[in-house]
Amino acid sequence: MADEELTIAEATRRVIQTRPSLIDAMKQEVINFSALAERLKREVQTLVQRNKKINVEAIKMALMRHSKELTEKWIILEKQLAGILGQSKLELKNDLMVLTIRQIALLDPNIELTKLMNDTDFFQLIQGTTFFSIIADADHEQRLIKLLNKRNILKVKREQSALILKCPDTIADAPGIVAYVTNLFAQSNINITEFLSCHTDTIFVIDRKLGRQAYQILEDQILLFRSLLSSE
Numbered sequence: 001m002a003d004e005e006l007t008i009a010e011a012t013r014r015v016i017q018t019r020p021s022l023i024d025a026m027k028q029e030v031i032n033f034s035a036l037a038e039r040l041k042r043e044v045q046t047l048v049q050r051n052k053k054i055n056v057e058a059i060k061m062a063l064m065r066h067s068k069e070l071t072e073k074w075i076i077l078e079k080q081l082a083g084i085l086g087q088s089k090l091e092l093k094n095d096l097m098v099l100t101i102r103q104i105a106l107l108d109p110n111i112e113l114t115k116l117m118n119d120t121d122f123f124q125l126i127q128g129t130t131f132f133s134i135i136a137d138a139d140h141e142q143r144l145i146k147l148l149n150k151r152n153i154l155k156v157k158r159e160q161s162a163l164i165l166k167c168p169d170t171i172a173d174a175p176g177i178v179a180y181v182t183n184l185f186a187q188s189n190i191n192i193t194e195f196l197s198c199h200t201d202t203i204f205v206i207d208r209k210l211g212r213q214a215y216q217i218l219e220d221q222i223l224l225f226r227s228l229l230s231s232e
Helices: 002-017 020-027 033-048 056-085 113-118 138-148 169-173 177-187 208-231
Strands: 089-102 123-127 131-137 153-166 192-198 201-207
Touching (some): 002 033, 020 056, 033 056, 056 177, 056 208, 089 138, 089 208, 113 123, 113 138, 131 138, 131 153, 131 192, 153 208, 177 201, 177 208
Antiparallel strands (some): 089 131, 153 201
C-alpha cells in the first residue's frame, strides 16, 4: 500500500507541474483538494497503471502534502522577492530594433565590434549556437545593416522596447526572480521578444505597443514590495 501511495504521489506531482495556475493556487492555499483530486484522477491513473483503479483519497493526500511543500517554499521566496524587487529600479527604453544575423557577420575580421557598439546609444549582443541577435536603437538600422552586410541579416524586428530591471547584488543568490517577472507578463499575454541579463541588470525586450503596460505591471509590483518592506 505504501509503494502504491508513493507512486500515486509521484504521478500527482508530475500532473500538477504541468499546470502553473494550479501551483499558484496551491501556494496561496485556496484549493479544494477533494474536487481537484477527482478532476486529476484520470490523468494520475494513466501515469500509475491504466488497468488498476486508484484511490481518490490517496491523490487528495498527495495534493495536500505537495501544497504544504509549495507554500513553505513560496513564503521563503516571497521574502526574497520583496527584498530584491523592493530595492530594484526600472527603466523603459523605446525605439529599438532586433537584428538576427548569421555568426559569420561578426566573425569577419573586417567587422569591428567596438565600432558597432559605439555607433548606437543602446547596444546589446546575444550569442546563440548558430546566430547572433543585436538589440539596438532603431535610428541606426541602415548603418548596422550596411556594416554587417545585408546578406547576413536574417530578420529585422522593429518597434521594440527594452524593460531594464536593475536589481541589487543579492539577485545572484536568489532563485525565481526572473520566473516571477516572466509569469507576470505571461498572465497579461505579454510576449518577450528577447531576454538577457548581465550581473544585476535584467533586460526584457518586448513589442513597443506593450511596453508601457509591461512597465506599469512590474512597477506596481516593485512599489507593492516596497510598501511591504516599509511596514515590517
